[in-house]
Amino acid sequence: MAVKWSLVRRAVDAVRSKWGVTSLLLLLTLSVSGGLLWYQVWSLREKKIDKISQIPQYSDILIKSATKIRDWYQMGNYQSFFPQGQFNCPLELSSSHPLNLDVNYYRCNPSFLECVLNQLQGIVPVTHLEKKYAVQVERVGKMVQRYSNQRRHVKIISLSSTKGVGLPAYGVMLRLHLADYSLQFILEDSCHDTYLPQRIYAYSSSGKKGKKVEWDNFQQQIYVDKFLVTNRDIIEWVDFAGGPKELVLSDDRDEWYRPAIDLDLETRQKFCAFRGKQLLSANIYQAATFLPGDIKNSRPQKIINYPYPWTIRKKRSFLYRFNAEKLNKKKCGMSFVKECSKLMSYKFYSSSSTSWVQMNQILGGYMETFYNPIEKEKNLKYSSMKLAGKSKWHQLGMLASMNTSLKGVGFRCFKYVNFKLNL
């Protein structure tokens, strides 16, 4: 019996010592794995804090890049990207800078920005706190075959196409990347419209009776387009923003910077609507072009509409008793009439034929159509490069009628904005 008991005791001791070793081993394993886990958690936490702390710094760099892109967009200075006439944007703009095109065309022009970003291979070099960074521009735009078989860097956005809330009616969206951070932003068009000051205006009827309709915009904020709508604007609308696909559009890039002159009235209205605007009306056209006698007095008792946009003394204008022999390039810049083609070629997107509010392309050049809320038939600025300088049509307020086709006639838009912004 005693032998039996000692055997049992030995067995129990053996088990006890085994358990002791096991628990010791367990404790050791737990401590090591706990230590490792603690180290992991600690380093993860460190990384997390580091990453979070770096956000403001990366944000600064990305904002710097975005601002750089905004400057390129607004300034349209092609010479800084293509020195010594090496302009090369065959798919977006042209294979060389056309001599008959003013550089105004490149300002706030998404095609120009896309061209620049392609030239830079989608990399924006930025220096921040003496360190150099290469910020990458993602291709977020749509791929359209006529430009490239890749997606574009710029994405055209508009209220009617993206159905956005509080977004500008028309703009360009871009996305930048640096390390793990990305920044998405919108560039607004700050180049193509100009404010119509609040004052009392008079619409001049172009009939012989010379009836005037007075109105004012003291309770309205109106911005008018500075330039005629171009073929590029229309093509962009069709390619990227839901414009009518059935429009026949030229692929010739040298046509793109020319005014869009072959659209029907409905398409013109729809284009303006896509930009959140209206087709320019005749009374607003006149308000933006007739030079006020006294700009400082917004409530004149008597309103005189002078026939030339740059002087109140009509006899001083070269168009008054026009003399072709005295014509020069400067005068042709102000109003490109038929005789000017012997001296120079017409300059597209030029700002030399400008009004008192800086609305351009106002006399001579291309014919332009309006919506006329007063004299419904008078919907055409007939003054154009097709008419000789002595033509009576080279005067403001002289509006003609064009009832059927609008072929060969340009247009522009205007928009209202609200006093308050409660977006």
Place this chain on the structure above:
Amino acid sequence: MKWLSLFFLFIGGCENLTLEEKVNSFSGVHHAIFMATSNVEILNHSYVNSHQFISVPVNTWQAILKLKYRNSQTFSYSFACLLYRVPAKKRLGKLKIVQVDSSKECSDTLFHNSSGDHGEISSIKSLKVYLTNHKKMLLRNNRKIPPYHLVLLLETGGGKFKEIKFPLYNVRREGNARDFKRFASSVIQRKIPGMQIFSLSYSAAKKIDNNLVKEKKLIPTLCHSFDKNCNEVQKFQCQKCQNGWYELAGNSCPLANDKHCGISNCGKKNMPACPRGSAYLRERQGTIAPCSANSPQGFCQEDLITACLKKRHLICI
């Protein structure tokens, strides 16, 4: 079990951040919100841009600012509140930012938990809040707060201060956000004019909310309107019109025309009359005529006259 709890307690304790880390984390975590903020509402003016630290009422949560910012995922607007627990003698102050539903006020969130350690700063002895718009602010000690910034100045003990600066890229200029003057473009004035920031760390583009003014094809839709006493009955929503907007003549309110979404055909037969302008009417006619037949408040194409529709809007007939 006892060992395991002790272990996690130890790990959890390690998660406590130093004050320096808390300030950096707070700044980093909320940076994106401030970048996308388009509107900052001051909830208590005595707490903002004051030379005094926020010191009363002690030991209570106070709502200081309400932020409206664009959610980078949905493109719709979200709201957040900057809250501060004013320090008491034996309890230091705490600062946090909490998200709030658009229908709720910041005061409803005072006792909500924030997103965690990274989203808040505790151990604050005192706090000053500076908010600037388009002008910089010069403080008494000649320090400058740059334009379009929110600056939080925290006293962290021992006379030491920490400053947290949030640039506000999307906040519009006070007063007229656009330049209403000759030669000006329609671009909205912000910290960087012509540029609207969405957010940092934006990853996948989501479908943008379709929250436009519902435009019926044939019937023009009002996007801003006033009652007969010229009180605003429908807030200005015309920025959401898909095809531009225009003003209507006839409601006899100075500076308050009703507005429609859509393409304007004003002046045409059976269409709205074009507004002639209130200053013209007041100064030339001596009064703004009520909406009535032949009213000069609007003008029409030749051979048409104005008529009043539903005592509100002039149309051309």
